[in-house]
Amino acid sequence: MTSSGIFKKFSENKNFRIDLKLIEKRGGISIIEADEEQTLNLSREMHEEFHKCAGFMAHESLEAAHLSIERSLHGDSTQQQFINYTINNQATVNSMIAEASEFQVREVITRLSTDFPTRRYNQPTGIDSANWIKNKWTTLAAGRSDMTVELFDHTAVASPQPSIILTVQGTTLPNEVVIVGAHQDSINRVGGGQTGSAPGADDDASGIASVTETIRVLVTKNFRPQRTIKFMAYAAEEIGLVGSQAIAANFQARGVNVVGVLQLDMTNYKSGGVDVSMITDLTNASQNAFVRDLITTYQPSLIIADSTCGYGCSDHASWNNQGFSASFPFEGPVTNLAIHSPSDTLTQTGGNATHALKFTNIAISYIGELAKGSLNITTASSAKLSGRVMAGRRGVSQARVSLTDVRGAIRTTLTNAFGFYNFTDVAVSETYTLEARGKRYKFATKVVNLTEDLTNQDFYSY
Secondary structure (H helix, E strand, O other): OEEHHHHHHHHOOOOOOOOOEEEEEEOOEEEEEOOHHHHHHHHHHHHHHHOOOOOEOOOOOHHHHHHHHHHHHHOOHHHOOOOOOOOOOHHHHHHHHHHOOHHHHHHHHHHHHHOOOEOOOOOHHHHHHHHHHHHHHHHHHOOOOOEEEEEEOOHHHOOOOOEEEEEEOOOOEEEEEEEEEEEOOOOOOOOOHHHOOEOOHHHHHHHHHHHHHHHHHHHHOOEEOOEEEEEEEEOOHHHOOHHHHHHHHHHHHHOOEEEEEEEOOOOOOOEOOEOEEEEOOOOOHHHHHHHHHHHHHHOOOOOEEEEOOOOOOOOHHHHHHOOOOEEOEEOOOOOOOOOOOOOOOHHHHOOOOHHHHHHHHHHHHHHHHHHOOEEOOOOOOEEEEEEEEEEOOEEOOOOEEEEEEOOOOEEEEEOOOOOEEEEEEEEOOEEEEEEEEOOOOOEOOEEEEEOOOEOOOOEEEO
């Protein structure tokens, strides 16, 4: 299913290389019949023509396509409660934004774009990268009884790559759900076939990195949301929004009360003097205004402009199609032309994640003001401090970690077989120097002001 205007443009183009069978057109949307090879070719043509993702939704049956059109044209507000958007949680949100780190965002982009030659949905490294995200999120959630991580299986829709969902249970409104998502897969459309190099640093390791850093900040600051939050890493977006479609349809069928969805697809390439392009089609106008207000409140120096895709260019369209309020703040008005090629590396964005950090802060402010909640600051006289010592993707065993207070008193411990360390009964309201040493690796020294339990104080070799 795709836009009728897009179908017409392609069908009248003599250079278009795919023979598509038009089933019907209704309300500006075309239903076409295509096998798997034609679908992959259509995806390639969409990328080459529009320099954005998919541009169509893949359905397993004509009945499903018809239902999708009905929902797209007429909407279905029965699944969603009315939300009164307010911005009144500034102390909590500002504290979380202050914790967000460009280095942490950059580290995730680096790992995803260099450790896996491609994250394509049907390749072994696409499964490996999904497991990496699941393990990363599981590590972040360790020690929080209100957080769970699960895989959402898509083998029924021919995607061996699963989606990953991390849930933070709400304290007072657990049946109202806020979703923040990005797609995990990458694709190469310039040669090399299905196994071609597809680092996908911007598209969309940057989005996954922004989501991951939001999770880390939430845990580090011990944020306890009133509404339930679900963070999602969608599978197989590049071939027709497969992962998000399946999840959104599942939530709609089960009557899950999704009160808002934020999509982060490409967050690290700034263009045209604009920091954030708000996509206004296939999104919710009221929530878009709320996201704009979040940006002007918490990042007032950012320049915002409206933009359109003209079709379902990312996973927000799947949620909009099921009647849920979705917003899609995009990285800028000019698309990064390196996407879907071996050139989509961190080098394209100057080797840093400065722009992606802005979108991390958007996500932080979104959960802070839509899910609401507070920081659960400990009032105990002591707390714990823990983390992991890493070299690449692997934990460093038997690394020596030292904790030094301002009086020079030193505590030491060794990491376990997986690189984890833990200090307990550490006095709060003090500043500490944290150092890690390994036989073959060097690590940057950390200085921490301990006011509560601090987990995920990770070291990365350099």
